[in-house]
Amino acid sequence: MDCVRPDSLTAPAKVDCAVHFGQTVRMAIGRRGAFAAAFATIAAMKTLAAWNAAFAAVNDDKIILTPLYVNPQLPQSEAQFAEENTNGSINGKGFLTGYNAVKYTAEYVGLPASIKAQLEKMENESRAELGVDPVEMALITPDNRIISRGVNGIPFSNFYLQSVGSEGFKALNKNGFGISLDGKWDVGTTITQADFDLVSLNPV
Numbered sequence: 001m002d003c004v005r006p007d008s009l010t011a012p013a014k015v016d017c018a019v020h021f022g023q024t025v026r027m028a029i030g031r032r033g034a035f036a037a038a039f040a041t042i043a044a045m046k047t048l049a050a051w052n053a054a055f056a057a058v059n060d061d062k063i064i065l066t067p068l069y070v071n072p073q074l075p076q077s078e079a080q081f082a083e084e085n086t087n088g089s090i091n092g093k094g095f096l097t098g099y100n101a102v103k104y105t106a107e108y109v110g111l112p113a114s115i116k117a118q119l120e121k122m123e124n125e126s127r128a129e130l131g132v133d134p135v136e137m138a139l140i141t142p143d144n145r146i147i148s149r150g151v152n153g154i155p156f157s158n159f160y161l162q163s164v165g166s167e168g169f170k171a172l173n174k175n176g177f178g179i180s181l182d183g184k185w186d187v188g189t190t191i192t193q194a195d196f197d198l199v200s201l202n203p204v
Contacts, residue, residue: 024139030063035153037061048196055203072106077183099183126159
């Protein structure tokens with residue numbers, strides 16, 4: 001925590017335009033640094049040419065797209081306190097120690113076993129024990145907006161993909177999945193409108 005305070009309180013600016021992500025239906029994923037290597041500017045991130053170059057890369061700069069998914073859930077982080085409601089803090093108010101990690105979750109529908117096997121490779125790529133968030137991603141909305149940290153991806157770890165589930169008669173096969181994000185993962189997030197149909201793109 002930064003204990004160096006400014007000379008006065010910082011006044012927040014007026015909110016002139018509300019920001020809402022809406023539904024996210026796809027992720028672009030790369031190893032750490034791949035997004036910055038692919039997109040020199042926000043203007044470049046809008047273009048099909050820059051994305052195609054990132055898809056074609058054969059080194060750490062490669063970016064991939066996940067299949068489309070449904071039912072995305074992104075919970076808020078919760079403040080964590082030490083000594084809350086105990087005699088160890090004044091009036092039991094506790095001491096703010098940070099924020100919990102959050103899990104972004106969603107479901108793939110009708111996922112073939114062959115593609116599931118490809119996605120499962122991300123479990124090894126994103127293991128937390130490999131280092132601090134070894135991979136990064138951008139979220140993509142149905143109207144081709146890209147949620148990132150400017151030209152950088154949003155770091156994450158612990159991608160997991162559950163076994164298929166079905167509720168029987170006329171039910172859909174679904175595979176739940178999720179990733180772990182920092183409690184303050186949204187710091188510096190931006191929304192960029194792609195100039196092409198990123199949602200429907202199927203790079204080969």
